[in-house]
Amino acid sequence: MWTIALRKVFSKKIPMICALIIITFVVIAALAQFFGFASAWDVPVGAQYLPPQLDGGFKMWLGTDILGRSVMFKVIQGTRVALSVGIVTAFLSAPIGIFFGCVSGYFGGLIDDLIIWFITTLSSIPNILLLIAISYSMGRGMTAVYIALTATSWISLARILRGEVIKHKQKEYLVAAESLGATHQKRIFKHLLPNVTHQIILSMTFMVEIAIRSEVLLSYLGLGVQNLPSWGKMIDDAKGELSTGVWWQLSAATVAMFFLMFSINVLGDYLRDALDPRGSV
Amino acid sequence: MWAYTIRRLMYSVPILFGVALVVFSLFHLVGGDPAQLLLGKHATAERVAVVRAELGLDQPLPVQFGNYLKEIVTFDFGKSYTTREEIRQKISDGFIPTLCLSVPAFFLTALLSLAIALVVSYFRGTWIDRVSVVFFVFLMSMPGLAYILFGQYVLASKLGLFPISGYGSGWGDRVHYLALPVLISVLLNLGSDIRFFRNSVIEEINQDYVRTARAKGLGEFLVYLKHVLKNSMIPVITYVVIQIPYLVLGSLLLESFFSIPGLGGMTVDAVNNSDFPMLKAMTTVISIIYILTTILTDVLYRLVDPRMSFGKRG
Numbered sequence: 001m002w003t004i005a006l007r008k009v010f011s012k013k014i015p016m017i018c019a020l021i022i023i024t025f026v027v028i029a030a031l032a033q034f035f036g037f038a039s040a041w042d043v044p045v046g047a048q049y050l051p052p053q054l055d056g057g058f059k060m061w062l063g064t065d066i067l068g069r070s071v072m073f074k075v076i077q078g079t080r081v082a083l084s085v086g087i088v089t090a091f092l093s094a095p096i097g098i099f100f101g102c103v104s105g106y107f108g109g110l111i112d113d114l115i116i117w118f119i120t121t122l123s124s125i126p127n128i129l130l131l132i133a134i135s136y137s138m139g140r141g142m143t144a145v146y147i148a149l150t151a152t153s154w155i156s157l158a159r160i161l162r163g164e165v166i167k168h169k170q171k172e173y174l175v176a177a178e179s180l181g182a183t184h185q186k187r188i189f190k191h192l193l194p195n196v197t198h199q200i201i202l203s204m205t206f207m208v209e210i211a212i213r214s215e216v217l218l219s220y221l222g223l224g225v226q227n228l229p230s231w232g233k234m235i236d237d238a239k240g241e242l243s244t245g246v247w248w249q250l251s252a253a254t255v256a257m258f259f260l261m262f263s264i265n266v267l268g269d270y271l272r273d274a275l276d277p278r279g280s281v
Numbered sequence: 282m283w284a285y286t287i288r289r290l291m292y293s294v295p296i297l298f299g300v301a302l303v304v305f306s307l308f309h310l311v312g313g314d315p316a317q318l319l320l321g322k323h324a325t326a327e328r329v330a331v332v333r334a335e336l337g338l339d340q341p342l343p344v345q346f347g348n349y350l351k352e353i354v355t356f357d358f359g360k361s362y363t364t365r366e367e368i369r370q371k372i373s374d375g376f377i378p379t380l381c382l383s384v385p386a387f388f389l390t391a392l393l394s395l396a397i398a399l400v401v402s403y404f405r406g407t408w409i410d411r412v413s414v415v416f417f418v419f420l421m422s423m424p425g426l427a428y429i430l431f432g433q434y435v436l437a438s439k440l441g442l443f444p445i446s447g448y449g450s451g452w453g454d455r456v457h458y459l460a461l462p463v464l465i466s467v468l469l470n471l472g473s474d475i476r477f478f479r480n481s482v483i484e485e486i487n488q489d490y491v492r493t494a495r496a497k498g499l500g501e502f503l504v505y506l507k508h509v510l511k512n513s514m515i516p517v518i519t520y521v522v523i524q525i526p527y528l529v530l531g532s533l534l535l536e537s538f539f540s541i542p543g544l545g546g547m548t549v550d551a552v553n554n555s556d557f558p559m560l561k562a563m564t565t566v567i568s569i570i571y572i573l574t575t576i577l578t579d580v581l582y583r584l585v586d587p588r589m590s591f592g593k594r595g
Contacts, residue, residue: 132560217426
């Protein structure tokens with residue numbers, strides 16, 4: 001199923017381009033994270049508010065900010081922040097969502113009631129308020145952002161998986177596995193999970209997108225990343241700059257974020273269509 | 282119906298208790314000292330102790346939780362730490378401005394995206410459809426803040442079509458000030474709404490009964506109007522209805538950028554000022570209203586759709 005789906009997706013041009021864009025972002029982020037690319041973002045490279053220019057090299061292409069720092073370097077560091085927020089959130093919340101979703105759907109009964117109560121409670125607090133409350137009480141910073149986003153992201157995956165597991169529980173293959181004496185563990189991990197993997201992957205794509213968007217909002221509220229430039233902070237800085245004619249910082253962050261969001265959205269759509277033939281249009 | 286409503290209200294009691302527990306543990310257990318957060322890093326120890334006593338934070342935790350539950354039941358959350366106003370008063374003042382922004386924006390978005398989705402799905406498979414789908418994903422992918430900043434800068438401060446920010450007391454003033462935020466809010470949500478509506482209409486077009494209707498010689502337009510439209514409304518209405526509870530909170534960003542004195546803007550202020558009592562009260566009150574609105578919309582939804590029963594698990 002996977003090979004067919006992936007072949008179906010990547011035989012077309014548009015999803016290929018989107019995948020390439022995402023890979024480019026990931027490579028840039030990885031270079032910044034592990035090889036110190038653009039690490040000199042906080043060193044002034046010229047006068048305050050220089051417009052984008054070709055002379056002066058790569059670091060001047062997007063101009064400078066209020067402290068004369070390179071906007072190009074800041075966008076690159078922002079890419080690193082955005083992707084780490086997205087990826088860390090998705091990989092932290094997926095196991096939690098899988099665990100609660102499977103346990104609750106598979107065992108039912110009192111455990112199910114308790115998990116459902118917990119999930120309903122958390123989703124009764126509007127997402128953004130829960131995000132604010134968690135990152136506020138955790139103290140500002142990257143760790144708080146990770147925890148807040150993880151705490152809010154696993155809920156929808158758990159809900160979807162619970163429904164899927166309940167649906168699959170009555171199917172013949174699981175009944176057969178049970179009659180062959182497979183343990184609960186074996187039935188969940190070997191038989192059930194492979195059948196819902198596509199749901200997990202799609203949810204994770206969605207989580208990455210939501211996480212990156214939420215980071216921008218939290219940064220605007222001053223609850224986001226503290227000592228690194230992020231797209232959210234750059235857009236927030238631009239509030240006062242736009243009226244003085246400084247458009248490059250806002251545009252750079254907006255365009256970078258737009259390309260990433262657009263690629264994730266489109267690729268996610270193609271993946272959904274390929275993995276779930278019923279929903280294709 | 283009444284039995285259903287009462288049962289839902291009773292179910293919501295453990296949920297409310299859960300919300301209280303989560304909010305309390307976030308603000309009192311997990312975090313650092315709220316008094317310290319409020320005063321900043323450089324406050325003296327004596328000052329922190331005074332504020333702790335003032336906020337009742339020096340009492341044992343069970344007593345604090347008891348006080349908090351009492352606050353919820355009596356709807357008396359004390360005073361805001363920064364403005365010294367009654368929180369109860371502030372919150373009830375915030376409702377109208379928030380709803381004035383969120384309700385018109387909500388209806389406009391729903392109507393406009395439904396109309397566009399119908400047109401687009403009529404042209405499914407042609408270049409019109411393909412180009413517009415790309416355009417809607419484009420709209421969805423723009424960061425929300427960028428819409429607000431560009432909108433405010435270009436339409437209000439450059440072209441002078443709208444006031445830059447503010448809020449009035451009379452209805453005329455309100456329309457004057459809220460036009461731009463409503464417009465931006467519509468643009469913000471249009472992309473994803475149209476895409477969802479289009480997909481649900483097209484999913485219906487591929488059903489067997491549509492083929493039957495075509496086979497018996499019904500014209501494409503009539504098939505559309507009589508069969509497809511009616512059936513595709515079910516997911517559309519569900520999608521619209523689940524957004525209703527969010528209207529109470531409104532948009533944090535829009536309200537704060539356009540200085541609208543609603544609940545969203547208040548939340549932003551509370552965060553900026555580290556106003557601990559205010560933030561806790563806002564989270565609690567909005568969650569409660571959110572739960573109640575969810576019940577209300579569920580009941581109304583069942584009244585409208587006869588297939589949904591008021592039965593036990595329904």
